[in-house]
Amino acid sequence: MIRDLLGGILSWLRVVRVAPGGACRLAEAGLRLLGLPAPPAEEARPAPIVVRPDFCVEVLGPGDLYTRFQLERFADRKAEAPCLYSLTAAGLGRALGRNVQVEQVLAFLSQAAGGSLPANVAGQLRLWAGRFGQVELEEVVVLRTRSERALKELSVLPETRAYVTRRLSPVSALVRREHLPALRRALQALGFLLSGEEPDELDHPLQPG
Known part of the structure; x- marks a missing residue:
């Protein structure tokens, strides 16, 4: 339950940062919430990802672990160099199955891409989310x-x-x-x-x- 809490809503709210190995630490928002001093301000960095209209997500440079970890939750890795992920209905379904909301996914993509999120990508993700769980198959x-x-x-x-x-x-x-x-x-x-x-x-x- 604690692992789901840390890796779920607290991670999405950027209260904590979770590495792929499971280690976590307080993020700046978490420090402010607890009244602790924030770390020294870092220089502004370029957006860590680019979201393309063809539903590919490119991680610029090595990318930070937090960004790649979050992408692994709802996107499928296509290539390592350059680091590319593909947004698919199946990938989004993985996140929705863990009670992650599509608006949380969109907020993360928009923030990580510096506010640049193609309208067709946002619309398709919402369409996939609306279909999720609407059909059952049985033999x-x-x-x-x-x-x-x-x-x-x-x-x-x-x-x-x-x-x-x-x-x-x-x-x-x-x-x-x-x-x-x-x-x-x-x-x-x-x-x-x-x-x-x-x-x-x-x-x-x-x-x-």
Whole structure:
């Protein structure tokens, strides 16, 4: 929990700086928060990164560890010399899955790039974030009956109704793949299937596309 706190919100707020190895220290904002003296002011440095319209992020020079560490959280490294990262939906999804908000990512990119963030990049990141978690895939099989009455009966019988939850038509329904063995046993016990009978209708999963 402490590691997530240090590497999460406190790091994003620049209260602490976290190195890739896990070591951390108070940043200037953290020192001010605790009323401690800030380190001597450093000379102004150029922006450590350049964000391109093609979704590539170039780290200028060697880059500081903090910048590269943060980029690793939501971008995919493409090359080392020059140091290039690629902004992708999958990379952003990693950060979103750890409760990092897209606006935090955009704020970091804008600050690290000296305020220069292409509008198309910001818009696409927000679009990806809006899609995150909106779709689920699962492997299923199709249960087909020879009559509407049979499917209605299976939908209400205590032994089978838990497995017949999503009907496609009056004579077909979806069954989760992991429920297939239990459903087959129930169908055999109820007399809908002969023992050892495995009809094609229950053996062809719908594979996620």
